[in-house]
Amino acid sequence: MSEIHxxxxxxxxxxxxxxxxxxxxxxxxxxxxxxxxxxKRSASLMLLHAVxxxxxxxxxxxxxxxxxxxxxxxxxxxELVTFYPMFHRAPLGKYHFKICRTLSCALGGSYKLHEHFxxxxxxxxxxxxxxxxxxxxxxxxxxxxxxACGTAPVMMCNDAFHEDVSEQxxxxxxxxxx
Amino acid sequence: MAQEYRQILKYVDQPGYxxxxxxxxxxGGYEVLKRVVALPPKTLPNxxxxxxxxxxxxxxxxxxLRGRGGAGFSCGxxxxxVDRKSGKPIYLICNADESEPGTFKDKQILYKDPHQxxxxxxxxxxxxxxxxxxxxxxxxxxxxAKILNRALKDARAKNxxxxxxxGCGYDLEIHVHRGAGAYxxxxxxxxIESLEGKRAYPRIKPPYFPxxxxxxxxxxxxxxxxxxxxxxxxxALGGAQYAKLGTPNNTGTRIVSISGHVRKPGYYEVEVGKxxxxxxxxxxxxxxxxxxxxxxxAVIPGGxxxxxxxxxxxxxxxxxxxDGKETEQEVDMLDLPYDFDSLIAAGSMSGSGAIIVLDDSTxxxxxxxxxxxxxxxxxxxxxxPCREGSLWMAKVLHRLTxxxxxxxxxxxxxxxxxxxxxxxxxxxxxxxxxxxVQSFVAKFKEEFVARGAADEEHRAQQGTGPAxxxxxxxxxxx
Ligand SMILES: Cc1cc2nc3c(=O)[nH]c(=O)nc-3n(C[C@H](O)[C@H](O)[C@H](O)COP(=O)(O)O)c2cc1C
Ligand code: SF4
Ligand code: FES
Numbered sequence: 001m002s003e004i005h006x007x008x009x010x011x012x013x014x015x016x017x018x019x020x021x022x023x024x025x026x027x028x029x030x031x032x033x034x035x036x037x038x039x040k041r042s043a044s045l046m047l048l049h050a051v052x053x054x055x056x057x058x059x060x061x062x063x064x065x066x067x068x069x070x071x072x073x074x075x076x077x078x079e080l081v082t083f084y085p086m087f088h089r090a091p092l093g094k095y096h097f098k099i100c101r102t103l104s105c106a107l108g109g110s111y112k113l114h115e116h117f118x119x120x121x122x123x124x125x126x127x128x129x130x131x132x133x134x135x136x137x138x139x140x141x142x143x144x145x146x147x148a149c150g151t152a153p154v155m156m157c158n159d160a161f162h163e164d165v166s167e168q169x170x171x172x173x174x175x176x177x178x
Numbered sequence: 179m180a181q182e183y184r185q186i187l188k189y190v191d192q193p194g195y196x197x198x199x200x201x202x203x204x205x206g207g208y209e210v211l212k213r214v215v216a217l218p219p220k221t222l223p224n225x226x227x228x229x230x231x232x233x234x235x236x237x238x239x240x241x242x243l244r245g246r247g248g249a250g251f252s253c254g255x256x257x258x259x260v261d262r263k264s265g266k267p268i269y270l271i272c273n274a275d276e277s278e279p280g281t282f283k284d285k286q287i288l289y290k291d292p293h294q295x296x297x298x299x300x301x302x303x304x305x306x307x308x309x310x311x312x313x314x315x316x317x318x319x320x321x322x323a324k325i326l327n328r329a330l331k332d333a334r335a336k337n338x339x340x341x342x343x344x345g346c347g348y349d350l351e352i353h354v355h356r357g358a359g360a361y362x363x364x365x366x367x368x369x370i371e372s373l374e375g376k377r378a379y380p381r382i383k384p385p386y387f388p389x390x391x392x393x394x395x396x397x398x399x400x401x402x403x404x405x406x407x408x409x410x411x412x413x414a415l416g417g418a419q420y421a422k423l424g425t426p427n428n429t430g431t432r433i434v435s436i437s438g439h440v441r442k443p444g445y446y447e448v449e450v451g452k453x454x455x456x457x458x459x460x461x462x463x464x465x466x467x468x469x470x471x472x473x474x475x476a477v478i479p480g481g482x483x484x485x486x487x488x489x490x491x492x493x494x495x496x497x498x499x500x501d502g503k504e505t506e507q508e509v510d511m512l513d514l515p516y517d518f519d520s521l522i523a524a525g526s527m528s529g530s531g532a533i534i535v536l537d538d539s540t541x542x543x544x545x546x547x548x549x550x551x552x553x554x555x556x557x558x559x560x561x562x563p564c565r566e567g568s569l570w571m572a573k574v575l576h577r578l579t580x581x582x583x584x585x586x587x588x589x590x591x592x593x594x595x596x597x598x599x600x601x602x603x604x605x606x607x608x609x610x611x612x613x614x615v616q617s618f619v620a621k622f623k624e625e626f627v628a629r630g631a632a633d634e635e636h637r638a639q640q641g642t643g644p645a646x647x648x649x650x651x652x653x654x655x656x
Contacts, residue, residue, distance in 0.1 A: 036353040038310070039394060041375035049317070049356055070375070083377040084358035086317045098318075102279045103482060104437035104534055106548050107651050144361065144552050145279040145482075146318055149437035149532070150444045159320040 014078065015090055017059030026054055030069065040070045044077055048087055056091045085143070093132045093139035095177045098156040101128065102145035108152025114142055116167050120174065138177070180453035182463060183423070185431045186407045187447045190290045197325055199332040202293035208338050210414045214301050215346040234305035238409060240417030242429035247273055247364075247402030248481065248530050249606075250518040253409070257306060257399060259389035266396040270308040271373065272299050273402050274315040274322070275357055275364040279482035279552060280532030283433040283445050284403035288315070288322045292329040295403050296352070298410035300338060303350050305409075306399060310351055314369050317358040326354050361556035365605050366400040367392075368558065379560050380605035404433060425451035426498075428517035432531050434458055438478075439537040439651070442466035451520070455479060455487075456512030459535055472537040472652075476622075477511065479521055480529025482549050483610035485617035487511040493524040526617070539652035542625050546618045547575035548650065553611035561603040567594050568611045578626070583633035588626035592619050 022030070033046045047066045052058055058081050067074040081087045099105075099114045117140045118125035121133050130141040148154040151163030157173055165173070189195045189205055199207070217230035228236070239254030260268060272295070276284040287295050303311050315323050330352055333339045341349050360378050362368045367386055368378035370393050385391060392398020401409075408430055412420045421429045428450040436458060437443045446464050455477060459465045468474060474489040491511040498504050514520045521528045536545060554572035559565045571594050574587050584590075595615040599608045619626055 036355075039374070042355075042373060044375035045358055045372065046356060049358070076375075079377055080358075080375075084317070084360050086359035101548075102552055103478075103545060103548050104280055104443075107438050107536075107540075111650070143318075143359070144555060145277060145281075147276045147282045147285050147316070149280050149282050149534075150435060152437060152443070156318065161321075 013089065014060035014063060014081075015057065017055070017061045020055075020059055020061035020065065022051070022065065023054070026050055034070070041072060041076070044070055044072070044080055045084070048077070048080060048084075052087060057088045059089075088130070091136070092130060094137050096130075096139045096141070096156075096158055097173075098141050098143040098146070100144070100146045100148075100152070100154045101142040102149075104149035105145075105152040105154055110153035110155075113153045113155065113165055113167070113170060114140070116170055117174075120171075180448065180457040180461060180464075182446055183431050183449045183452075184447050185411055185423075186287065186294065186404060186433060187291075187445070189294075190286050195290070197290055197292050197329065199293055199329065199336065202291070207293050208297055208333075208336070210410055211297050211300055211304075211338060212344060214304060214413050215344050215348060231305045231307060234301065234413060237417035238305065238412055241408075241412040241420040242417075242427060243405065243408050243412060243420070244428070244518055245402055246404035246408070246432060246531065248278060248483075250528065253401065253405055256389065256401075259387070260306060260399060261390045261397040262307070264390075264397060267310065268306055268308050269393045269396055269398040270299070270303050270306060270311040271366075271369065271393065271398060271400045272311070272313040272406055273364065273366065273369060273400050274313050274319070275369060276319075276403070277316055277361045277364045278530040278532060279549070280435060280437055280478065280534045281481055281530040282435045282437075283531065285319065285322065286433070286445055287403055287407060288319065289325060292325050293333065294407050294410060296326075296329055296333055297338070298406035298408070299352065300333075300343070300350060301413050302399070302401065302406055302409045303352075304343075304348060308399070309349050310353075312353050312355045312373060312393075314355050314357060314363065314373060316363070317356050320356075323354050323356050330354065360558075361552075362558045362605075362607060365607060368605065369400065370398065377558070379558055380607070382604050424449045425515065425517060427519055428515075432528075434464075434516065435530075435532040436465045436535065437532070438535040439468055439472065439540070440465035440535045441469060448516070451515040451517030453516055454513050455516050455533065456510075458516055458533060459512070465533075465535065468535070468537050472539060474512075474535070475538045475540050476536040476542065478532075478534040478536070478614075479516075480527045481532040482534065482552065483613055484521075484529045485526040485613045486621060487524070487526060488621045491621070495520060495523055537651070541579075541650055542618060542622045543575065543629050544579050544650040546614060547572070547579045549614050550575045550611075553607075553614075557607060557611065561608065563598045564603045564608045564611065567598040570594050571611070571615050578629050578633070581633050581636065583630035585627060585630040585634055587630040588619050588623055591615055591626070595619070 034043045037043050051062045063077045064074050067077045115125040121138050123131040128142040130139050132139040146154050148163055153165050155162050155165050220228045243253040244250045357363045363372045363378045365380050367381040372378040388398040424430050431447050432450045433445050433447045435445050442465055460467045477487045492508050494506050494508050496504050497507050550572040553568040557564050557568045595612040598612040
């Protein structure tokens, strides 16, 4: 009879955050959000946003906490983190530049703009995904249409839109990031 | 001469106009709602009595309003499909996911005149006996979500929302729900799944038509931001009066987003069908024409999912003259009236009302490669033809832009694209990702074949290295 090997545990691709604790203001916001829906599960995206806004990413503890809060299994929350591009499993830079890659912006020079940021910050201009500088200050990412195509090229710095971004404007935006 | 007709955008961008409720109220805001909730029941000649909400639904039907989100489906008809006998609550969702590439009109309303949309939404909810509604806003509009939350709070404080609205006995609550960066959340059943807290996997229809089995498997109406604004204007004007705007079967006004190679990209509100594609691109009050020394190459007429028009293409259109007689007329692509029916007749669609203009400096292969990367990234992955097909199309197009193409790639692309749409997938994303490929490859076949052939020849001469890379188009400055 062949021996049955116990399987290696599947590595958990979510980051550990042992000191995860939901501060009272967020807890109150979350309790309010849950009341917006007849079914608790509906609140999961809003809770992920609330947690990510505070901690900058979604950890294993955060997923488990949200799942417990909404009476779900952790997988029900985890599968959202892996599906929706706006949720991150690791902290990003303090300043997150999202540069629109889609057609109207590409026609307006967004590839050059992306390259400009990457070169300035020592990142790979050919990589489209999120890249963070070593000092953790900046993340540069190519994203899809940001619904501002009339003022291409368009980018966001955290939640703020920047439109008609020339290289000079890009440098000003960089300079404004303290 | 085509003119702008600013009905929904009347106050947007006006100096001094702000998104707060006081500014909205100073400019006649919520007056329509006040009238609507006070509508008395009406007795028809046949003795039947119509309640206020029923009258509103009739007005919307009479207005001929077609959805502004993409499909152009009759709003009145959509509302008439709602199962009102199930005993379940009816939900309404405002689709503020605005994510069709090229489209940037809903954002103007949400950020600059949110109360107009909210008033339209409250009226639509009242008309359909909805007591709980959501605004599904794309995740990147974080500021927009804040603006909306503030606006809803202010509307609640003035009793335009909440319990016993304006003393008429009607209760309604509206909440903001944020998406998180996935295009497929714009598709209404994907949106519903996402609002239920799941991955945005679209549902198969039948049986999951939202009007019957929508949010929490209850009857649900999903309407676009602009559609809901139009509802406010229909309630103000009356359906028949609204239908005088625009052209028959293509009534009202529509906000057109113009981007790409024009001098004056922007959003322009026009009466539907009163301006042609050519006027929208070239007229100084609209797109302002192409850049110096450039000629038109192609037009993507209704968001990136619509089939492309090639410059100089001609179409036969049926037109009804003043005497009511139908005649067939051959028109240039630029002379197509920008409405729902003409663009369908020409084999494309006005979709989300987004025109992307491409001039003669454009590398058509690179444009399609750019678009295909979007679809490969955004397919939700449920259906094999869409998930695999969109990825393969993107890969083949990528190699064509990297000097690694083959002569047969044009045929290959067409074959993949032909095998995705037509009922093989759960949702219309299957069509959305294959229509650009089908139309670009068919209409610019020489360019695709020549590119692949040149790459093959280059490799034969130089060994295996790729041919030179090319620019997408002349730089914006050039
Ligand atoms: C792939 C896909 C993406 C869509 N994206 C949007 C969108 O971003 N915004 C929108 O209003 N409708 C979008 N739609 C259309 C919606 O499914 C739905 O038809 C629309 O919101 C209905 O509103 P309307 O009747 O007022 O136009 C999309 C459809 C598909 C198939
Ligand atoms: S067609 Fe594509 S996007 Fe739509 S459900 Fe299928 S895989 Fe998802
Ligand atoms: S293409 Fe960049 S915002 Fe739409």
